Amino acid sequence: MGPRGTGMVTARQVAESLGVAVSTVGRALADDPRISPRTRLLVREAAERLGYVENLPARMMRGGSSRLIGLMLPDIRNSFYATLADALSACCDAAGYQLVFSIADSPEVEARHVRQLASARVAGIVIVPTPAPRPETREILTRFPHVQLLRRVPGLSPAWFGIDDMECLRAGTAHLIAGGHRRIAYIGGDTAYSTGAARLAGFRRAFSDAGLDPALAIERLGPPADARFGTEAAASLFEGGSPPSAIITGAVQLTGAVLQALAGCRRPGASEVAIVGFGDEPSFSWWQGELTAIAMPIQELAQACGNWLIERLQTGASIDAHAGTASARLVSYPRRD
Incomplete structure (x- = not known):
């Protein structure tokens, strides 16, 4: 319940709790540079305290950006990909983003999931691509900052992080x-x-x-x-x-x-x-x-990939050619380290 028993807390109620205009609340939550860092912090703290849930479509209509980053994996049944997802999630969370992931092991499923991520207006996408993405997938990805992870397919983002x-x-x-x-x-x-x-x-x-x-x-x-x-x-x-x-x-x-x-x-x-x-x-x-x-240093690789993408989302820099390569090591069993 909201502070006046209305169910959903509104932006107006957040504004009234701080004595600021409703437009200030909207701009602060959209990280508008016209709002001072101190005011942005106060608005976010008040929104969290009151349980305010922002209207994402309305925010994007005001010119704000999504705080979602998509992760597309071919599988999640082993700790290899699970560790990737966990490390990327922690990286995104620390930067104020939320990771959403999907499993796509065929070009058809990949195309459908990329389309759905696009409809959600994600800020960026980290993708382990299928060998031959469909033309639709390639075209949609050109509209979003995206990075290839582990696998590398010509024609997608020139940015890639993977293993040697x-x-x-x-x-x-x-x-x-x-x-x-x-x-x-x-x-x-x-x-x-x-x-x-x-x-x-x-x-x-x-x-x-x-x-x-x-x-x-x-x-x-x-x-x-x-x-x-x-x-x-x-x-x-x-x-x-x-x-x-x-x-x-x-x-x-x-x-x-x-x-x-x-x-x-x-x-x-x-x-x-x-x-x-x-x-x-x-x-x-x-x-x-x-x-x-x-x-393989999966956690380190995922963190490097996530930090690199988030930096470009925050600065507005274009996704340029990049190859981040990690090396593996040999470990004997039973484990001795």
């Missing part, structure tokens, strides 16, 4: 080669994704750098978020007469699937295989065999 995917897989494969392994299998995402192409290139680069016969390498490529693919790919490695002594994966979901598949495999050599798994998930701690995780 090629180096991650090169270093992980080199680790196995240094340990004496030669027959190594890579189970990763297909090359339709920029991340999948770069990780495959890193795997092959390690063989080339070591001067090893490429025929020793085994490659299994498929949907990176499909656990069934990971399980079937791992099982298939031990059906022939020349199984690998080591496996490296190129996606968090595939790492978990491979571990599960090997745990249930009764074929010779399956339980002794060395694994370098993409991602450092708490759920991997049950594995008793040789496991090295490719751990």
Whole structure:
């Protein structure tokens, strides 16, 4: 209930509590530079104290901007993307913005969600894009400040924050080669994704750098978020007469699937295989065999991306070309850090 028993608190009631004009309240809440910082603070404190909920459409008609930032992810079922969302949410909240996220794993869903975010007049969008966004998606995104995260698609924002995917897989494969392994299998995402192409290139680069016969390498490529693919790919490695002594994966979901598949495999050599798994998930701690995780600074990456976008929203600067790249590190299980 409002201070006069009217249900919803109005801007007029906020203004009366401070002895200022209603227009001053509206401008203060819209961060109008004509209103002093002290008055803006007093208005916000009064609005919060009284429980005033601003009329967002009316605010935008007055020329104010939305305080919403959209985050578009292909998946939320693992801590990789969950950590991204959590870190970005904290970053936005600290700057006075609110993060809203959607899950879009196909160009069709992606287009629909981008359209809905646009109708909500979000201030900006952080997107992990599908491999081939529809023309509608590309056109709508040109109207909003947006940044690509992890994946990079030509024709979208030139600003991108991600992992050095090629180096991650090169270093992980080199680790196995240094340990004496030669027959190594890579189970990763297909090359339709920029991340999948770069990780495959890193795997092959390690063989080339070591001067090893490429025929020793085994490659299994498929949907990176499909656990069934990971399980079937791992099982298939031990059906022939020349199984690998080591496996490296190129996606968090595939790492978990491979571990599960090997745990249930009764074929010779399956339980002794060395694994370098993409991602450092708490759920991997049950594995008793040789496991090295490719751990990525996801929180730091998300915070850097969020801070970079928010700075441009606050200053009105255009989204220029930018590449923020984070490096991974190898962590042995059981965890020792």
